[in-house]
Amino acid sequence: MFRLLCKSIVIGSSVRASPVHYFLENPSILSRLRYISSVNTDDNIKEHSFTVSYLMNKCGFSLKAALEVSKQVHFETPDKPDSVLTVFKNYGFSKSHILNLVRRRPAVLLSKPKTTLLPKLEFFQSKGFSSPDVIKIISSYPWVFKYSLENQLVPAFDFLENSLQSEAVAIKAIKRFPRILNVTVENMARVVDVLLDNGVPEKNIALLIRSRPSIMVSNLENLKKLIEEVTLMGFHPSKSQFVVAIRVLTSVSRSTWEKKLDVHRKWGLSEEEILEAFVKFPWFMSLSEAKIMAVMDLFVNKLGWESSYIAKNPTFSSYSLEKRLIPRALVLQFLVSKGLVEKSFRSLAFFNTPEDKFRQMFIDHHADSTQILKFYEEKLNLSSVLTKHLPKLEFFQSKGFSSPDHVKVISSYPWILKRSLEDQIVPAFDFLGNLLQSDVVVIIAIKRSPRILNSKVENMASIVDVLRDNGVL
Template sequence: MCSLENQLVPAFDFLENLLQSDASVIKAIKRYPGILYINVENMARVVDVLRDNGVPKKNIALLIRSKPSIMISNLENFKKLIQKVALMGFRPSKSQFVCAIMVLMSLSRSTWEKKFAVYRRWGLSEEEILTAFVKFPMFMRISVEKIAGSMDLFVNKLGWESSYIAKNPTFSSYSLEQRLIPRALVLQFLVSKGLFEKSFRSLAFFNTPEDKFRQMFIDHHAESTQILRFYEEKLNLSSVVNSSAF
């Protein structure tokens, strides 16, 4: 129903200039087909607001690729959101700024407050929660259930302080079943064998990529075969539980 010459081609060309490739535009359209119906002048106004607030072009492109529906934002509300993100301590020149925009746009106020309340029940202060969010916006993107499960794992099962978790919030990007729980069980196993101190605290144990994890924490121990077998059993068990859930 849209004019090819007056709407579809100009919209595509505008996005291509912004995202720098046909492939990126096509991905954005697949994610939100309605972007082709938006008036180019309206899209330009959204982009101008971001530029005027110091967001570099590459991060604007990141935002549009990840959340193309941003282009239909009410301009005044969008400006208020940007001001809110800046007041939280995000720097417009950093990619976390647009990540925070995406997270806040995807959460209702009640959902944000619900997640905030869950973290507070685990002993975190408002300042600690906001600091963790500024460090890693996905900290507030994960579900209430995953927040509770992750904090229970680290605080109750491993005995780590909740404040340490808040200072190292990248754990929230990993699967609870496929990474956090299996590795936590391996850590408990290593502690039980006297290979790690009970006071061991390092999220590198969970952040390290799989191949390096095996090399750093499994392969060089004399009991490596036993530890590896234990770890793979836990990974397989998690996969079975995960697949059965679907």
Template sequence: MFCFLRRIVASRRQISTSTFQQLLCVQNQWLPSTARYWNSISSSGYSFTVSYLIDACGLSPEEAASASRYVRFESREKSDLVINFLKNLGFSKSQIIRFTREAPQCLRYDPEKTLLPKIEFFISRGVSSSEIPKLLCSCPNIMRRSLDKQLIPSFDFFRDLFQSDDQFIKSLTYFPRIILHTSTLVVPNMKLLKEVGVPQSNIIKLLQLYPRTFTESPSKFNAIVEQVQEMGVDPSKYQFIMAIYALSSQSKATWSKKANVYKKWGWSDDDIVAAFRRCPFCMKISEGKIDATMELLVDKLGCPPSTIPNYAVVLSLSLNKRIVPRASIFQVLLSKGLVKKKSLFSIFVCTERVFLNRFILSHGEEGSELLKLYQAKLDVAG
């Protein structure tokens, strides 16, 4: 039609003005009707998709509109099969909502051919059937990856690294997204840690405890490693991998806010770095906990702020379940002359067994009263 009109326009001089005007009228009538036709098809598919995502999958109108950018269908046969498949796996309503919101493309899959083989693979490797809904909802995009080209090779890589299916499954169920980035993120970041002298056992420990750390981009991960090195943390020590986790899991703005709380209590930048070297988790606790712990140590127990960085591990301990109860015992013992002030930090860091024997039960008749006081404080902490 368009080519025909172009030829007519090119030869306009050979036809009458009235004939040309009639042809333009036909063109103007045809174009809107054609546009309306294609728009009606598109609108119909969009409308049905959004309605289905709302009614059958439980998405909100906003979520359905967003998901419809990635999937479009005009009938419910295929998608109903997927929804029923998920229900038979034990998915709850909220889990179906999360799965379809994050991976709407899966609604077009054949569940028997595409989804089931992947689920059977994970079960064959030790993931319990009851854990499957949680695993898939934590990372629905697992179902969009190739079983043979990605999921199996990645699983085997981690299994060989951990030397155990069970050990890797613990990390996988905690953070399943790690299996999607093995070659692009995990391997390069592991290689960097080896190059700077981190022992293999510590690398595996970091993978087990905080697998998300390894999904940072290699450039950002490298910057974090360099920052930890500049702070003087020894790569051969356990603190090095904890420092990497502590930095990767918070923004610079968050770090700055916590640093400012410490500075309010008289710490310098060097004090903060010294404390971080000894116990990286002193920068993982909340600003409120930092403030409350420093208040107890400085104002109530009379500890000079400059000495606390040397015992930074105390800051990472539970305030209500450990520091406050034991501080109460320390204050009583100190008032009776039964301990010296230099025992302040040792009373916090020792094990529960050592604490009870050394600071409570060893004091004869007074021990029973101290034990009652200690238990009351623990009860308040819940």
């Protein structure tokens, strides 16, 4: 898609084409730049306010998005917003970061840099937050600028640091859940008091806050009911598993919980067996339905084990399918096929044992250990390749790409697998999503030109800016 846009810039450098001429020369672009339908030969962009033009030209919004954002913020001159953008750029915010920040909180463009922005940015840095940390927190939760530094942010940070007994751990909790800085010290203290009153030790409360900082925004009555429910399940408040159970239960909705129960029931497990597994290993119920199905299919259908055995040893389910379970299951099948292990073999250690000891215990002592080790390493290597690229495949799937789409995109542009998911693929997709206002249209664009995912957001934004400046978009 943007190959055509880039081409148009080069060709049009000597002769400026009108929007009509541009679309006549590039008719296919109409099916991919949906937001262009709002642009016509009357040059209607000029009819919109200064705010809309600024949001498009300086922040990278599409016309549709700029019109929506302009309902929440208004200015007639560039002075204030320019000073705000300068601060963010000086702190390392990219165009995509600024775009997301302004989209979430448009009023930030009217902030006073010296009194509202800089003191809070400097506060984060003084506490040990790295520049990427600050950018991530502000981009995802710009409302932090809304609160008083002295009356809210500093007291909230100090409370967390004291509760967690570590500045570094407090930083991790805030990175995990920036909204925690919005919670008053009084409300956080009430949550802690409820846990203490129910017999949860301070060290376990710290564990809960560190792993599930959103617990601090809990409704107190709901928290009390949850504590009672977890206690009735068989967890003791003094044990660390108690707060792990709370974390798991607060991370899934009731409907999701029921779906996970249904998946386990399909494999023949009773309510009692599922509860027993949860009490032994609470993370057992944090697994996705797909992971539960995959683990059960591997052990029950492929290895012939009983589902009840998995429920009695629930830690099995927590291991990586690609890195551990599947390679070792294949080795076990290999050993059985060679008559080196009985088909009825059941061993928790076979899957629990660390890598170095696993080879000593289950491979090295066999006469043909070299052949077995070679087989195992082949499966591990294959697994490592799958593991390395799995997050990218899952990302494409989460955005709506079908399996044939995966194959088409990757086979036509395999270099995409070398690109960073977080630093390149996701930002590029998000930029296109904002530009085209539709994931479906973005998918069509990527299928037509997968190489676009290799384009830097800054470069794409510059291309769009040039087209806008020349009246094309």
